[in-house]
Amino acid sequence: MQVILNSPGFSYDVHSLVKAFYPEEDIVITDEGTGAPISIRIDPADPAGDDIRGSVSITAPQSRDVAARFEEFSHLSRPEVKNLVKRLLYAVLFDITHRTLPWGTMTGIRPVKVPMKLIRQGCDDAAIKDYMQSVYLTGDEKTDLAIEIAHTEKKILDLTEPGGYSLYIGIPFCPTTCMYCSFTSYPIASWKERVDDYLLAVKRELDFFAGYYDRGPDSVYIGGGTPTTLSPKQLSDLLGYVEDNFDMSLCRERTVEAGRPDSITKEKLCVIKEHGFDRISINPQTMNDKTLRLIGRRHTTDDVYAAFETARSVGFSNINTDIIIGLPGEGEKEVEGTLSAMSSLSPDSLTIHSMAIKRAAAMNDFLSGHGQLRVKDTKKLMDMAEEAARGLGLMPYYLYRQKNMSGNLENIGFARKDCFGIYNVLIMEEVSDIAAAGAGTISKRVFSQDRYERCDNVKDVAMYMDRIDEMIDRKKKLFNKGE
Numbered sequence: 001m002q003v004i005l006n007s008p009g010f011s012y013d014v015h016s017l018v019k020a021f022y023p024e025e026d027i028v029i030t031d032e033g034t035g036a037p038i039s040i041r042i043d044p045a046d047p048a049g050d051d052i053r054g055s056v057s058i059t060a061p062q063s064r065d066v067a068a069r070f071e072e073f074s075h076l077s078r079p080e081v082k083n084l085v086k087r088l089l090y091a092v093l094f095d096i097t098h099r100t101l102p103w104g105t106m107t108g109i110r111p112v113k114v115p116m117k118l119i120r121q122g123c124d125d126a127a128i129k130d131y132m133q134s135v136y137l138t139g140d141e142k143t144d145l146a147i148e149i150a151h152t153e154k155k156i157l158d159l160t161e162p163g164g165y166s167l168y169i170g171i172p173f174c175p176t177t178c179m180y181c182s183f184t185s186y187p188i189a190s191w192k193e194r195v196d197d198y199l200l201a202v203k204r205e206l207d208f209f210a211g212y213y214d215r216g217p218d219s220v221y222i223g224g225g226t227p228t229t230l231s232p233k234q235l236s237d238l239l240g241y242v243e244d245n246f247d248m249s250l251c252r253e254r255t256v257e258a259g260r261p262d263s264i265t266k267e268k269l270c271v272i273k274e275h276g277f278d279r280i281s282i283n284p285q286t287m288n289d290k291t292l293r294l295i296g297r298r299h300t301t302d303d304v305y306a307a308f309e310t311a312r313s314v315g316f317s318n319i320n321t322d323i324i325i326g327l328p329g330e331g332e333k334e335v336e337g338t339l340s341a342m343s344s345l346s347p348d349s350l351t352i353h354s355m356a357i358k359r360a361a362a363m364n365d366f367l368s369g370h371g372q373l374r375v376k377d378t379k380k381l382m383d384m385a386e387e388a389a390r391g392l393g394l395m396p397y398y399l400y401r402q403k404n405m406s407g408n409l410e411n412i413g414f415a416r417k418d419c420f421g422i423y424n425v426l427i428m429e430e431v432s433d434i435a436a437a438g439a440g441t442i443s444k445r446v447f448s449q450d451r452y453e454r455c456d457n458v459k460d461v462a463m464y465m466d467r468i469d470e471m472i473d474r475k476k477k478l479f480n481k482g483e
């Protein structure tokens with residue numbers, strides 16, 4: 001689908017919003033041509049400053065409805081012009097499709113940042129709701145959810161000292177590759193011989209961070225991939241390295257994302273526990289064996305029950321579980337099955353993902369030949385999952401969105417009051433640095449409330465090891481940069 005836009009500076013926002021209405025379509029933004037279904041003209045085309053005057057005109061020539069908007073404006077800043085363009089475009093898209101979006105014109109990853117900022121400015125909930133609904137056209141339900149989560153996040157953040165950081169270590173190996181995967185992941189069987197070399201490279205990055213910070217991390221998160229694809233000895237060595245090289249006295253949370261049940265053994269869990277890592281994830285994604293086979297997970301629901309039992313017997317009292325809503329072929333019956341299994345497993349936190357189908361994932365190709373497996377009413381299924389999470393005594397504490405999410409929804413982390421994932425909140429609110437080591441990881445330096453810069457490591461494992469000096473140099477440049 002083509003959209004003509006005379007202002008390249010707004011391409012990203014226009015693209016995201018049109019895509020939210022037409023998730024199946026390729027959206028092409030172009031600044032020339034005729035006959036496109038939507039045409040947007042912003043005057044001036046590249047608005048700058050705090051006192052911009054001009055107009056926005058949007059037409060939809062092919063629409064049988066009268067879908068067009070024109071508005072003149074004055075005394076707006078560039079972000080306000082952007083929001084105006086998105087509101088007018090939303091109105092046109094609504095006229096054409098007769099659909100609304102739960103998050104209105106909000107297309108960013110972190111919608112909770114808006115109410116968080118307003119809470120910090122002293123606004124009450126009614127004023128925040130009014131602002132979100134008038135500026136972003138958000139629906140009642142999502143507005144209330146965002147405000148509720150912002151309050152919880154704030155309580156968690158208020159306990160964190162400023163100037164801190166979280167340590168993230170990426171282990172990019174998995175037992176097999178899930179069909180929907182868009183993370184950095186390689187089958188462990190093909191890399192077994194090189195895992196030790198990989199860990200040596202990771203330690204070199206950790207050395208850099210240990211030398212850079214004069215205090216220990218607020219939280220440590222070992223993610224991936226699947227960290228429990230490492231052997232007990234490799235795990236023990238890595239976790240011990242963190243303890244030996246970082247002051248852990250300020251650390252409020254240590255997580256190992258065990259992830260795949262088919263990689264978890266009692267011995268590994270004991271190692272994790274012995275090193276003081278007391279939060280783990282066991283992620284089934286679904287408790288439906290047929291779907292597990294379909295998405296290439298190669299473990300069963302029985303493996304999930306067994307992993308939970310082992311983890312509880314080892315003494316873990318903070319276990320997170322991830323599930324995905326919108327998996328192929330999963331309707332109400334299958335989701336009900338997963339939720340009822342969650343009720344018997346009783347995880348301490350439950351992260352509910354709304355399926356995001358990224359282009360790169362093999363799922364996309366798969367689905368193009370199996371249209372009948374597409375799930376239509378993700379919203380209803382998400383509502384069921386959220387209700388079930390609250391029914392388990394868990395409350396929502398963080399939320400994020402991704403591009404191209406099923407039903408334009410979100411991922412929500414629910415947890416017991418004493419089991420909120422601190423790392424998750426810190427990374428969402430971008431209030432402190434992320435010191436990340438490993439292939440495909442992203443470090444972030446927070447300079448001030450609205451200014452942060454990131455540096456990426458290459459995703460390819462072999463390249464990461466070969467170019468480890470360059471990865472460290474990238475970090476030196478970012479972290480030694482002046483304010």
Ligand code: SF4
Pocket residue numbers: 173174176177178180181182183184185224225226259260
């Ligand atoms: S377990 Fe996670 S990281 Fe590994 S292949 Fe599956 S989705 Fe990707």
